[in-house]
Amino acid sequence: MAASNNLSQYLEKEIHCSCGHTHSTNLRRIDIEEGALSRLPQHIKEFGYKNIFVVCDVNTWEAAGKAAERELEAAGLDYYTLVLPDKELVPDEQAVGKVMEVYQKGTDLLLAVGSGTLNDLCKFVSFQLNLDYMIFATAPSMDGFVSVGAALIHNHVKTTYQAHVPVAVLGDPEILAKAPMEMIVAGLGDILGKYTCLVDWKMAHLIEDEYYCEVIDKMVKESIEIVVEESDEIKQRNQEAVKHLMEALVLTGVAMSFVGNSRPASGSEHHLSHYWEMQFQMEGKKPILHGIKVGVGMLAVIKMYEMLEKEAPDFAAAKKRRPDYGSWKKKVCDCYKDAAPGILELEESCGKNSVENRNRRLDVMEEKWTQIRELIQKEIPSGKELEKMMASLGEPVNPQQLGISPELVKDAVILAKEVRNRFTILQVLWDLGLLEEYAEKVAAYFSAGQETYRGQESAQKTA
Ligand SMILES: [Zn+2]
Numbered sequence: 390m391a392a393s394n395n396l397s398q399y400l401e402k403e404i405h406c407s408c409g410h411t412h413s414t415n416l417r418r419i420d421i422e423e424g425a426l427s428r429l430p431q432h433i434k435e436f437g438y439k440n441i442f443v444v445c446d447v448n449t450w451e452a453a454g455k456a457a458e459r460e461l462e463a464a465g466l467d468y469y470t471l472v473l474p475d476k477e478l479v480p481d482e483q484a485v486g487k488v489m490e491v492y493q494k495g496t497d498l499l500l501a502v503g504s505g506t507l508n509d510l511c512k513f514v515s516f517q518l519n520l521d522y523m524i525f526a527t528a529p530s531m532d533g534f535v536s537v538g539a540a541l542i543h544n545h546v547k548t549t550y551q552a553h554v555p556v557a558v559l560g561d562p563e564i565l566a567k568a569p570m571e572m573i574v575a576g577l578g579d580i581l582g583k584y585t586c587l588v589d590w591k592m593a594h595l596i597e598d599e600y601y602c603e604v605i606d607k608m609v610k611e612s613i614e615i616v617v618e619e620s621d622e623i624k625q626r627n628q629e630a631v632k633h634l635m636e637a638l639v640l641t642g643v644a645m646s647f648v649g650n651s652r653p654a655s656g657s658e659h660h661l662s663h664y665w666e667m668q669f670q671m672e673g674k675k676p677i678l679h680g681i682k683v684g685v686g687m688l689a690v691i692k693m694y695e696m697l698e699k700e701a702p703d704f705a706a707a708k709k710r711r712p713d714y715g716s717w718k719k720k721v722c723d724c725y726k727d728a729a730p731g732i733l734e735l736e737e738s739c740g741k742n743s744v745e746n747r748n749r750r751l752d753v754m755e756e757k758w759t760q761i762r763e764l765i766q767k768e769i770p771s772g773k774e775l776e777k778m779m780a781s782l783g784e785p786v787n788p789q790q791l792g793i794s795p796e797l798v799k800d801a802v803i804l805a806k807e808v809r810n811r812f813t814i815l816q817v818l819w820d821l822g823l824l825e826e827y828a829e830k831v832a833a834y835f836s837a838g839q840e841t842y843r844g845q846e847s848a849q850k851t852a
């Protein structure tokens with residue numbers, strides 16, 4: 390088994406990096422070792438907290454909340470607990486209200502016991518209350534433990550709010566390994582998404598001269614490799630392997646802290662995922678776990694990188710193309726609906742699709758095409774291999790498994806890049822005039838259904 394990351398080396402210090410920046414994070418402690426649950430009071434005491442507000446839901450109460458409370462009790466710590474009654478907690482205004490209602494003055498720490506949803510909710514509330522925040526993770530399901538943002542549902546729309554990073558992320562491998570398999574494979578999907586996200590980052594560096602740090606890139610890349618190497622063990626719920634997955638998720642969060650934004654964790658695969666999520670929300674459909682969508686999005690992006698690598702672009706023709714802004718605007722309005730004004734505003738302020746900016750980028754691409762191709766060859770893993778691995782864990786590999794239609798695949802490829810100003814392969818394809826063609830091809834690829842997907846389908850039928 391591969392060596393574990395020594396995560397603590399990144400904490401409580403300023404790292405003067407070869408990239409010229411100084412990296413640091415406000416996260417002060419990581420404990421994802423065996424017995425972390427029994428060390429919970431010790432961590433709390435070392436930070437000097439005296440009055441703890443514990444928040445969990447009915448599921449995480451059973452998984453770890455109850456046991457955590459026993460530890461606090463035995464250690465003589467003052468605490469009070471809120472167990473949210475929801476079986477499927479939605480992090481919306483109501484949930485925020487419920488946590489605020491129970492909060493008592495004089496509390497000095499909010500301790501969330503849970504993963505994605507509880508983390509977002511409690512991170513947000515603790516930030517609003519100017520209260521330190523600690524998370525005891527119950528599932529390795531996403532990489533937002535250490536991110537600054539908190540995603541909440543406001544007026545039925547998911548919005549990311551400014552919040553803060555926890556002082557500590559704790560997790561007991563024994564508990565993490567017992568999490569629902571769907572959540573574990575979601576965490577894996579979120580990690581696999583880093584493959585394409587890191588290449589997008591390097592493309593942005595090459596073409597747009599965006600800030601890039603090789604040390605952080607390597608740090609994230611290594612943690613993906615450990616996880617991929619141990620995917621079989623993850624499937625077996627091996628505690629050591631699940632621990633490494635959790636470490637990779639936390640490490641990605643640290644990487645985001647180091648850069649100061651989500652660049653090392655989120656690229657085109659995340660944009661596709663966000664697009665699908667938005668559409669599901671607008672249609673009132675049940676949400677799909679973030680990392681599951683990211684995993685499928687990553688496969689779509691790999692497909693596009695694989696095609697791009699074989700391309701011999703006609704740069705002169707690409708520069709002469711006149712974008713049809715009228716039909717672009719119509720498509721944005723049709724697909725983004727209520728969110729369209731924000732999308733149009735963003736474009737107006739950053740002009741990522743202007744002819745001037747496009748042609749400037751095309752000049753750079755033309756000059757560096759060999760380098761770009763080499764980068765793809767070197768860094769993009771085999772989509773087929775990844776599909777096989779994901780399918781063996783029961784992780785979805787085809788949008789159809791998530792109820793995402795070919796139409797929605799196509800629209801996502803064409804429109805996902807509009808959601809924010811972050812340079813990825815989707816912008817490269819738009820610049821080259823290839824985006825619509827690739828959208829068709831990716832949708833057709835998934836419609837035909839890969840071998841692994843058909844394998845999963847028939848396995849389900851015979852089960
Ligand atoms: Zn650096």
Ligand SMILES: [Zn+2]
Nearest residue numbers: 532579679683
């Ligand atoms: Zn993610």
